[in-house]
Amino acid sequence: MQQPKAPPSPAAALTGPVTAAMHPAPPGFDPATPLAEVLPAMAGPHVSAVLALDARGAPVGILTERDVARRVAFRLPPEAPLSAAMTAPVTTCPADAGLWRAVALLRPGRLRHLPVVGADGRCVGMLHRDDTLAAASGRLLTHLDALAGEDAAIKAAQAGVATALLDEGVPAQEVVGLVSGINLDLHRRVLDRSLTAHGEPPVPFTLLVMGSVGRGESLLRPDQDNGLILADYPDDRHAEVDAWFRAFAEAFNAGLDAAGFPLCPGGIMARNPLWRKTLPQWRHQFEYWAGRRAGAALLFSDIAFDFRAAAGDPAPAEALRAHLGRVLAASPALLAAMAAQNASLTVGLTLWGGFTDDEPGPGTRTDLKLHGLMPLVAATRLLALRDGIAPTGTAARIAALAARGSVHAREAADLAEAFALLLDVLLRQQLADHAAGRAPGNLVDTAAMEKPRRSALRDALKAVRSFSRGAFGSFTGSVW
Incomplete structure (x- = not known):
């Protein structure tokens, strides 16, 4: 007889993506839609909330059953718009976040519903409080509350979360996976804040993380190992593009340092031009290291070859990984030198x-x-x-x-x-x-x-x- 599948451990569940716990996206309406048209949608099975969407389809407000009881029933006429009763702005969670992040948002905000949004800002699903919090024990929830704070507080709260999980018998390897997931999410938060401060980049880019963060094996105090793959651009735009990314990368690495990720002593950071290149330039760099096979080339190879995409389009990182395979096949002496x-x-x-x-x-x-x-x-x-x-x-x-x-x-x-x-x-x-x-x-x-x-x-x-x-x-x- 086939044994029932064991439920995931707390760490495994919390490290997993929010998409694994979310329900389908609820109905969405223009904020000006009359409540008389909105409320019937909430009578459907398993629908306890609807969203108000802007012209792009991104959530700008939410109307829950509790809102209906408090703000609509016997208070607003049927022709009143959705915007008169909804809660705005609405708290959302990125689809690529770990479930721990959703727990940290739901608890302090006393939220019952949390829309999950994709990279384009559109709602892709909904998290419900009871389902999401079921992934964590009561003792652990106290520590997870601290993960809703500022970056440095989140980094400091990792120790409490890790201790609580170990005390509950969760294997250290799973706890390290959760710590690494929090570290990766912090990288994305700092990146988003740096983008907000600097505006639209002149060309798209992919954030790479390397070393222990790239392997998903970071402990409590990893330093920074990161880089950027920039979309290709004409040579006559180099001054413009490089000036923007130089300032942006400085702010990003400084933000990570303030969040508890010390600056890399070896300079393996996006603010260093060596780690901020277009895909063709990265390919050439790997080829150069394969030919050089000494000194810094070997040190950099050990760290860089554990790279993975942390934000942005993952395709350039996948293309670089494929190119690395071709380089190593053509230059096996590099692996021998690394060994x-x-x-x-x-x-x-x-x-x-x-x-x-x-x-x-x-x-x-x-x-x-x-x-x-x-x-x-x-x-x-x-x-x-x-x-x-x-x-x-x-x-x-x-x-x-x-x-x-x-x-x-x-x-x-x-x-x-x-x-x-x-x-x-x-x-x-x-x-x-x-x-x-x-x-x-x-x-x-x-x-x-x-x-x-x-x-x-x-x-x-x-x-x-x-x-x-x-x-x-x-x-x-x-x-x-």
């Missing part, structure tokens, strides 16, 4: 099986990002790029490599388990740092762990060491 550089990434185990001391001064803590997560991420990235695997997330890459037979199923299972444990250990350490008033870091006191967990961590690092050495060696020919 040779990544071979310096070691795991946090001594020759005798103890944990390494990576802490300056008298401490003995181990950096499990540098000496655990990074070797696994780097090795998985190289194999995925070699095999033309499109997903950028490490867990998805491991699964895809196993499906292709590039990694044995047993090893893939061990690596997936190691990845999940490393995320759990690092996330809990960062939450402890946050609670103690310290900046979230990556140094973990392995000696304070209970023996079974310390043993599991040692086994995880051994699996990462074996896999990463084999992966790097398969490109360089080195024997470990």
Whole structure:
């Protein structure tokens, strides 16, 4: 007998798109439509609200059953326009937002209905309060309320949300997915605000995120790794186009910094012209790195090749991903050079099986990002790029490599388990740092762990060491 499908965990539901929880779009009317024509539409099944739409079809007001009871019944004549009874302006939620964002909007605003709008501003569906809030427990809702605030407050509230989910038994990997989703949404919010301040761009563009945000694996304090793909334009427009995007990108990166995403020490940000190009220029850049294969070219490749579109038309990013595949197929030496550089990434185990001391001064803590997560991420990235695997997330890459037979199923299972444990250990350490008033870091006191967990961590690092050495060696020919 087929087992019933388990409901998604709170983190999985909240990380998912609002479109998964929304109902069909309600009826829409011109604001001048008489109520006598509007109200019959609310008598239909499952219709508890209607929208007032402008000439473009975008919502400008909402009329709910409660509005009818409070403002219409025995108060307004049938010929009164919809605009006389509706609530305006109407709060909406973008269709590409995570469900957590809808929860954060519904709760503080005491809203019962939340229209979902597409990129063109038109309503594509409706979220109802009870259905949407069912995705979160009462304790978690308290933390989610803080996610309706300003950017910096949202960033700070991530720790409370993550702690509440971990306390409820949600796996750290799912919690990290939610944290990454919040981080991505913050990028879009800052981008929208920068666009409002600077006006219509001279040419369309796509926002790229890279590094841990691009992989969907960012923890509490990732720095910025972003860029822009600009639509192609004639050379004689360069001064105009570049001047606009230079000011816009400066404001965007400064806004992210204020929201809690530190400026990238390596300058991998849209305000740097190297990371702000047309698609042909990006293609040429990848080709140059493939030919250069040294120094900054390798460092940039490690970060940039985890790119994905975060806002704007995703087609240019998809075209760039396809071109990267062609570049790597024609220049396999680039992957070999990346592997040779990544071979310096070691795991946090001594020759005798103890944990390494990576802490300056008298401490003995181990950096499990540098000496655990990074070797696994780097090795998985190289194999995925070699095999033309499109997903950028490490867990998805491991699964895809196993499906292709590039990694044995047993090893893939061990690596997936190691990845999940490393995320759990690092996330809990960062939450402890946050609670103690310290900046979230990556140094973990392995000696304070209970023996079974310390043993599991040692086994995880051994699996990462074996896999990463084999992966790097398969490109360089080195024997470990």
